Amino acid sequence: MKESLIEADGVKYATDRGWLVWKWSSPGNRGVHDRLHMKNGCTFSIEYKTTGQKATALQYETAKKLKRAAIPCRCIDNVTDAREFIDLMDNIAGQDDPIFDLVIQSTDLSSFYL
DSSP states (O other): OOHHHHHHHHHHHHHHTTOEEEEOOOTTOTTOOSEEEEETTEEEEEEEOOTTOOOOHHHHHHHHHHHHTTOOEEEEOSHHHHHHHHHHHHHHHTSOOHHHHHHHHTOOGGGGOO
């Protein structure tokens, strides 16, 4: 299956479950993954590939950096694996966690000066 179809399904599946999903583009940082997912203080990334394809060396290096930063990530080449990973992360994001309240309280929107 084509990467674009797998990615479109994964994005819809995640957004239907309340995830904020952004296309990840970082000029000057080649190898970043396709999508960032955020919900309830939980963040993860997915690198989508056409069925049977693997990540590039740079994408692998990005995955190692994310792991060191405690950000879950996966390279996914099919709809089933995408949905299973999103479900796994949805279970984690849905847990009661006192750290979540601290994260929300530490976000000062007034610092953005509109």
